[in-house]
Amino acid sequence: DTGVSQNPRHKITKRGQNVTFRCDPISEHNRLYWYRQTLGQGPEFLTYFQNEAQLEKSRLLSDRFSAERPKGSFSTLEIQRTEQGDSAMYLCASSVQRPDGYTFGSGTRLTVV
Amino acid sequence: AQKITQTQPGMFVQEKEAVTLDCTYDTSDPSYGLFWYKQPSSGEMIFLIYQGSYDQQNATEGRYSLNFQKARKSANLVISASQLGDSAMYFCAMREQSGGGNKLTFGTGTQLKVEL
Numbered sequence: 001d002t003g004v005s006q007n008p009r010h011k012i013t014k015r016g017q018n019v020t021f022r023c024d025p026i027s028e029h030n031r032l033y034w035y036r037q038t039l040g041q042g043p044e045f046l047t048y049f050q051n052e053a054q055l056e057k058s059r060l061l062s063d064r065f066s067a068e069r070p071k072g073s074f075s076t077l078e079i080q081r082t083e084q085g086d087s088a089m090y091l092c093a094s095s096v097q098r099p100d101g102y103t104f105g106s107g108t109r110l111t112v113v
Numbered sequence: 114a115q116k117i118t119q120t121q122p123g124m125f126v127q128e129k130e131a132v133t134l135d136c137t138y139d140t141s142d143p144s145y146g147l148f149w150y151k152q153p154s155s156g157e158m159i160f161l162i163y164q165g166s167y168d169q170q171n172a173t174e175g176r177y178s179l180n181f182q183k184a185r186k187s188a189n190l191v192i193s194a195s196q197l198g199d200s201a202m203y204f205c206a207m208r209e210q211s212g213g214g215n216k217l218t219f220g221t222g223t224q225l226k227v228e229l
Contacts, residue, residue, distance in 0.1 A: 033216070042117075042204050042219025043158070056215055089156060100146065100165075102217070104158035 002026060004105035006092050012111045013082055020078045021108045025094030032075050033102060034067055036060065037089040049075060082112045116140065117205050117220035125226050126195045133180070134190040134223045136205030144210035147188040148217065149179065152202040161203075164188060195227045 005024040013019050025032050030051050035043035046065070048056040051072035061067075064082075069075040079086055089109050093102035118137045126132040138147065149161040164172045164179045172179040180189040192199055202224050206217040 031215070035217075040221070042206070042222055043217070044219070045216035048215045056213065058216075091158060093158075100148075100160075100163035103160065104150075106155065106157040109156065 004092055004094050004103050006090075006105035006108050008108055009106065010109045010111075012113060015082060015084060015112055017082055018078065018080045019082060019110065020076050021090055021092075021110075023075045023077070023092030023094075023105060025074070025092070026103055027073075029094035029096050029103070030072065031095045031097065032069055033093045033095075034075070034077050035091040035093065037091060037107070038087075043089075043091050046077075079110075082110075084112050086110060087112045115220075116218045117207055119205055119220035119223050121223045122221075123224045123226070125228060126192075127228055128197060129194055131191060131193045132195055132225065134192070134203050134205075134225065136188045136190065136220060138186050138188060138205075138207050140186075140207065140209055142209040142211045146208045147179070147181070148206040148208070149177070149188075149190045150204045150206060150219075151199075152204060152222070154201070158204070162190065192225075197227050197229070200225060200227045 007022045032049045034046040037043040045058050047067050049069040064080045067077045089107045091107045093104040095102045145166045147164045151159045162172050162174045162177045164181045171181050176193045178191045202222045204219050204222045206219045
């Protein structure tokens with residue numbers, strides 16, 4: 001499989017718990033992105049990595065959110081002390097340095113109860 | 114102001130007919146890119162077509178074409194010969210060169226339903 005892989009596909013957690021999502025990009029892609037999509041909306045940018053460096057973070061990425069890409073390959077997105085408002089689809093995408101599209105993964109759907 | 118505006122929350126089209134999904138954008142950046150993505154109910158975002166702001170011709174990819182009207186800041190997606198499998202959510206998005214050109218700004222989407 002040469003696409004962008006995200007795990008888990010679904011996660012249900014209780015409010016206050018920590019969750020971690022994983023994204024495996026396409027192997028030759030040096031750029032990796034995280035987006036959040038709430039019901040009825042388009043995806044919103046969260047953060048961007050070039051190789052292992054996190055180069056841009058949205059204001060949406062509160063202190064409870066942290067993203068890493070330790071070796072410039074896979075990435076993790078952790079949410080601490082989850083809140084009901086964190087319920088959303090979390091999408092990962094990767095790209096090379098070219099003007100046209102990213103490749104998105106299938107997303108992780110988080111439900112906080 | 115919204116950077117990407119999709120004014121059609123839902124559209125219906127009959128199988129084999131053509132359909133146009135509207136998208137207008139707002140930017141002062143002279144260099145930008147416009148994208149359309151398809152999102153089926155399964156959730157993945159599928160890249161359909163790309164138009165660069167300096168491209169002289171409208172982009173086409175199979176049954177998809179992008180009607181790019183730069184002066185009107187419009188980038189409508191045209192799907193020809195609709196198929197039942199085209200039923201999905203469609204998002205228009207823009208990447209601006211200023212700020213590094215590293216993120217996409219999406220519209221709110223148009224839900225397309227293809228009927229027999």
